[in-house]
Amino acid sequence: MPLDPEPIPFAAGGGQDPLDWLRLIRSRRIGPVTFHRLLGEHGSAGAVLAALPAIGRAAGVENYAPCPAEVARQEMARGRALGARLLFWGGPGYPEALMDLPDAPPLLWALGDTGLLARPMVALVGARNASSLGLRMARRLAEGLGAAGQVVVSGLARGIDAEAHRAALPTGTVAVMAGGVDVTYPEENAELAEKIAEQGCVLSEMPLGTEPMARHFPLRNRIVSGLARGVVVVEAAARSGSLITARNAADQGREVLAVPGHPFDARAAGCNLLLREGATLVRGPQDVVEALNLPAGAMTAAPPPRVAPLPEPSREPSPARRPLGDVAALHSTILARLGPSPLAEDQLVRDLALPPSALAPALIMLELEGRILRQPGGLLSRLD
Numbered sequence: 225m226p227l228d229p230e231p232i233p234f235a236a237g238g239g240q241d242p243l244d245w246l247r248l249i250r251s252r253r254i255g256p257v258t259f260h261r262l263l264g265e266h267g268s269a270g271a272v273l274a275a276l277p278a279i280g281r282a283a284g285v286e287n288y289a290p291c292p293a294e295v296a297r298q299e300m301a302r303g304r305a306l307g308a309r310l311l312f313w314g315g316p317g318y319p320e321a322l323m324d325l326p327d328a329p330p331l332l333w334a335l336g337d338t339g340l341l342a343r344p345m346v347a348l349v350g351a352r353n354a355s356s357l358g359l360r361m362a363r364r365l366a367e368g369l370g371a372a373g374q375v376v377v378s379g380l381a382r383g384i385d386a387e388a389h390r391a392a393l394p395t396g397t398v399a400v401m402a403g404g405v406d407v408t409y410p411e412e413n414a415e416l417a418e419k420i421a422e423q424g425c426v427l428s429e430m431p432l433g434t435e436p437m438a439r440h441f442p443l444r445n446r447i448v449s450g451l452a453r454g455v456v457v458v459e460a461a462a463r464s465g466s467l468i469t470a471r472n473a474a475d476q477g478r479e480v481l482a483v484p485g486h487p488f489d490a491r492a493a494g495c496n497l498l499l500r501e502g503a504t505l506v507r508g509p510q511d512v513v514e515a516l517n518l519p520a521g522a523m524t525a526a527p528p529p530r531v532a533p534l535p536e537p538s539r540e541p542s543p544a545r546r547p548l549g550d551v552a553a554l555h556s557t558i559l560a561r562l563g564p565s566p567l568a569e570d571q572l573v574r575d576l577a578l579p580p581s582a583l584a585p586a587l588i589m590l591e592l593e594g595r596i597l598r599q600p601g602g603l604l605s606r607l608d
Contacts, residue, residue, distance in 0.1 A: 240268060240269060240312070241268075241269065241270055242300075242310065242312060243293060243296050243297065243300070244268070244269035244270045244273060245269045245312055245330060245331060246291075246296040246299065246300065246310070246331065247269070247273060247290055247291040247292075247293060247295075247296045248262075248263075248269045248272055248273055248290065248291070248330075249330045249331060250291040250295065250296060250299070250431060251273075251276065251290040251291045252288070252291075253285075255327075256327045256328060256329055256330060256429075257326060257327050259330045260313075260326070260328070260330070262275075262279075273290045276288060276289075276290045277289065277290075299431055299432055302432050302433070303333060303432055306335070306405075306406055306432065307335065308333045308334060308335045308405055308406075308432070309333070309334045309335075309338060310331055310332075310333060310334075311331060311332045311333075311334055311338065311341075312330070312331050313328055313329065313330050313331065317334070317338045317341065318332070318341075319332075319341040319342075319451055320342070321345070321450060321451050321452070321453075322447070322450045322451065325446070325450050325476060327446065328450070329429035329447065330429075331429065332427050332428065332429055333404070333405045333427070333428050333429075333430075333432065334405070334425055334426070334427050335405045335406075335421040335425065335426040336420065336421045336422065336423070336424055336425040336426055337396075337423070337424060337425050338425060340375050340396050340397075340398055340424060340425045341398065341425060341427075341451075343373070343374075343375045343396065344373070344374055344375065344453055345374060345375040345376070345377045345398065345451050345452045345453065346369050346374045346375075346376060346377070346452050346453060346454055346455075346456060346512060346516070347376075347377045347378060347448050347449055347451070347452035347454070347455040347456065347469065347473070348362055348365055348366060348369075348376055348377075348378050348384065348385070348388035348456050348458060349378055349379065349384060349385060349445075349448065349455060349456070349457055349458070349460075349465075349466045349469050349470075350362060350383060350384025350385070350457055350458035350459040350460055350466055351383050351384055351458075351459040351460055351461065351464065351466070351491045352381050352382045352383040352384075352385075353383060353491065354383035354384045354387070354458070354459050354491070355459065355489070355491060358383075358384060358458050358459040358483075358485075358491065359383070359384070359387045361458050361483055362384045362387040362388045362391070362458050363387050363388070363390075363391040364391075364508060364509065365388070365456060365458070365506070365508070365509055365512065366387070366388040366389075366390075366391035366392040366397075367391045367392070367395075367509075368508065368509025368510070368512075368513075369392070369509050369512060369513075370391070370392045370394065370395025370396065371395065371509075372509065372513050372518055373518075374396075374453075374518075375392070375395075375396040375397060375398055376388050376389070376391075376392035376395075376396070376397045376398075377397070377398040377399075377400065377448055377451050377452055378397070378398075378399065378400075378448065379399070379400055379401075379402070379441075379444055379445065379448055379465075379469075380399040380400075380401060380408075380409075380413055380416070380417060380420070380426075381410070381465075382410055382412060382413065383459075384458045384459060384466075386413055386416055388458075389416060389420060389424070390416060392424075393419060393420070393423050393424060394423075396424060397420060397423075397424040397425075398420075398424060398425045398426075398427060398451065399417065399420045399424065399425070399426050399427070400427045400428065400444050400447045400448050400451070401426060401427065401428040401430070401436070401444065402428075402430070402436035402437075402440040402441045402443070402444040403428065403430055403434045403435050403436035403440060404428055404430050404431060404432045404433050404434040405421075405426045405427065405428045405432065406432050406433060407433065407434060407435055407436065409435075409436045427447065428444075429443070429447065441465055442465070442468050445465060445468050445469040445472055446469075446472045446476075448469055448472075449469050449470075449472040449473040449476055449478055450472070450476055450478075452473070452478060453478060453479065453516050454473070454478055454479030454480070454481055454512065454515065454516050455469055455470055455472075455473040455478060455479070455480055455481065456481045456482070456483070456506055456512060457469075457470055457480075457481070457482045457483065457494065457495050457498060457503075458483045458495070459483070459485060459491040459492060459494075459495060460491070460492075460493075460494030460495055460498075461490055461491060461493055461494050462490075462493040462494050462497060463494075464494055466494060467494045467497075467498070467592055470482075470494075470498060470503070470592075471589050471592050471593065474551065474585050474586070474588070474589045475551055475552075475589065476551075477550075477551055479504065479515055479516060480498060480503045480504070480585060480588075481503055481504040481505075481506045481511070481512060481515055482494075482495040482496075482498040482499050482503040482504070482505065482506060483495055483505075483506045483507075484496060484499055484505060497588070497592075498588060500588075501584055501585070501587055501588030501591065502580075502581065502583075502584025502585050502587070502588060503585070503588070551586070554586050555586055555589070555590060557576065558572070558576070558583075558586055558587070558590060558596075559590070559595065559596070559606055561575055561576065562596060562604055562605060562606035563605070563606055566599055566603035566604060566605045567603065567604050567605070568601075568602055568603055568604075569587075569602045569603070569604055570602065572604060587604070594607060595607055
């Protein structure tokens with residue numbers, strides 16, 4: 225099917241060919257970070273496509289060919305038939321919250337109300353094998369945050385994710401898929417996915433028709449956290465995808481919040497670990513409202529109409545969000561101060577001249593990444 229795509233105005237200036245962008249990101253070995261680097265070096269996706277064979281040869285890959293134009297045309301035609309919209313980084317409708325990420329998706333397929341992407345969001349994530357209390361908490365948080373004007377974003381997994389989406393349908397919810405927007409996983413959430421496409425918004429950076437694989441879920445999680453002002457973990461095991469989302473949130477300068485659980489419940493181990501290391505404790509929606517500095521009385525205010533998105537937010541970082549570069553710099557400073565010999569945490573606080581509240585989120589991320597070890601007596605040591 226022939227396509228005559230209109231040039232899209234991008235933040236960097238000038239027109240770009242949407243077909244070239246789609247071809248570039250669908251080409252072998254081209255991920256988001258490489259995409260943005262090559263685009264910056266060559267100026268346009270078309271120029272990158274022309275240069276890719278030579279770039280491949282220089283890297284030792286003979287006969288490298290970018291994604292064929294016909295393959296990209298077929299994907300665009302399939303999206304049109306599905307009623308999906310293709311959002312390009314820097315173009316109309318693309319979520320402002322993702323723009324500052326170094327690995328921001330160059331494009332997103334969207335099904336449903338893309339106006340929701342211009343409103344403030346909070347992510348709710350948690351265990352797939354959620355407890356009854358966990359599901360009740362997810363529902364209460366989603367309803368309360370929706371009443372406060374927040375869009376609830378999650379990953380459409382079974383358990384906490386699905387419950388949060390259901391409760392937020394009347395006020396606005398965004399589901400980020402690990403596969404294509406036309407592929408529901410798990411299948412048990414097919415009816416919910418249809419409702420979100422009708423009343424909310426479904427997003428994915430993956431090609432249409434993509435069946436989700438294990439490696440796709442961490443990629444999905446960075447979008448969930450990137451869209452949100454804060455990530456609330458309701459239930460999570462000590463090693464779970466929800467903690468990956470929390471780690472992404474901290475690295476991206478978002479707030480990390482967690483609901484406490486019983487020490488004997490393995491589903492609460494991850495949340496309790498986050499809380500021990502400085503995440504904001506959540507007992508209900510009001511705690512999230514206060515942590516994110518939402519307007520006073522927001523809990524009693526009627527949610528804004530879904531069809532009338534708020535003005536696009538400022539690109540300037542808010543006081544509650546640390547710029548990504550500052551987070552990375554702090555991690556490097558901490559690791560430079562630590563060695564194999566244990567150091568008291570209070571001594572590290574004094575050495576860095578930082579308040580404990582500023583240091584705690586960085587320590588938990590480094591511990592989750594396996595780069596530092598916390599020992600009895602408040603002692604810290606470096607593992608790598």
